[in-house]
Amino acid sequence: AARIRTHHLQQAKAKGERFAMLTAYEQYTAEIFDQAGIEVLLIGDSASNNVFGNETSLPVTVDELLPLCRAVARSAKRALVVADLPFGSYEVSPAQAVATGVRFLKEGLAHAVKIEGGAFYAGTVRAMVQAGIPVMAHIGFTPQSEHSLGGYRVQGRGDDAARLVEDAVALANAGAFCVLMEMVPAETAAAVDAAIDVPTIGIGAGNATTGQVLVWQDMAGLRGGKMAKFVKQYADLRTTLGAAAKAYADDVRSGQFPGPEHSF
Ligand code: KIV
Numbered sequence: 001a002a003r004i005r006t007h008h009l010q011q012a013k014a015k016g017e018r019f020a021m022l023t024a025y026e027q028y029t030a031e032i033f034d035q036a037g038i039e040v041l042l043i044g045d046s047a048s049n050n051v052f053g054n055e056t057s058l059p060v061t062v063d064e065l066l067p068l069c070r071a072v073a074r075s076a077k078r079a080l081v082v083a084d085l086p087f088g089s090y091e092v093s094p095a096q097a098v099a100t101g102v103r104f105l106k107e108g109l110a111h112a113v114k115i116e117g118g119a120f121y122a123g124t125v126r127a128m129v130q131a132g133i134p135v136m137a138h139i140g141f142t143p144q145s146e147h148s149l150g151g152y153r154v155q156g157r158g159d160d161a162a163r164l165v166e167d168a169v170a171l172a173n174a175g176a177f178c179v180l181m182e183m184v185p186a187e188t189a190a191a192v193d194a195a196i197d198v199p200t201i202g203i204g205a206g207n208a209t210t211g212q213v214l215v216w217q218d219m220a221g222l223r224g225g226k227m228a229k230f231v232k233q234y235a236d237l238r239t240t241l242g243a244a245a246k247a248y249a250d251d252v253r254s255g256q257f258p259g260p261e262h263s264f
């Protein structure tokens with residue numbers, strides 16, 4: 001199938017169709033999700049706390065994300081491959097954002113990048129788009145700002161809904177090809193979607209957005225512990241993998257593996 005590009009996502013919104021996005025951080029999940037028809041793969045800075053073992057997304061670096069991005073981009077034949085610019089790699093100036101974005105397209109082989117932040121970043125988005133870097137905007141709850149926002153909290157409630165709409169309009173006008181919203185009331189997300197022509201993507205943002213995204217380890221039940229309210233688990237990979245590892249270890253200890261059929 002032909003490569004999905006940003007204009008296909010825009011066509012989806014125009015036609016009233018929806019699309020699916022998942023994170024991916026390496027070869028096999030990228031291949032599997034691509035072949036399953038997931039339209040957009042995100043090398044999220046959530047790799048920080050889903051691959052590298054950190055507690056938050058803040059510590060992950062450009063140099064850590066680039067090889068993951070390259071692996072996903074090489075493995076996905078159809079999906080649009082989007083990379084997160086990690087905390088500290090774009091906030092200083094539009095020039096810093098352009099330089100980091102170029103690295104993700106050149107060294108990471110990404111097709112687009114995502115940055116967190118509202119209307120303040122319109123100039124940054126404009127500079128990146130001018131440089132040939134498609135930008136997805138991420139508003140609402142922005143995990144890189146969790147220390148400023150006071151932890152994981154729903155954004156855009158009540159009077160704050162208007163601010164979110166203004167952010168989305170400013171970012172879309174600056175040339176963002178898509179606006180992603182995290183932890184936003186469904187009603188606010190619907191208002192944002194109605195206010196802009198570019199597609200929207202939601203995570204904990206109700207059902208009115210053009211697309212939806214989940215972290216794949218949450219979607220497939222690989223991660224343990226408490227899941228956020230917005231997560232739906234479609235598999236229980238943690239149990240499946242744990243049982244496989246235990247069965248293998250049991251076979252090794254009892255001498256059942258390797259058998260004659262595995263031996264030369
Ligand atoms: O890093 C990430 O995984 C994300 C998505 C959850 C939107 O930004």
Ligand code: NA
Pocket residue numbers: 044045046057084
């Ligand atoms: Na992210």
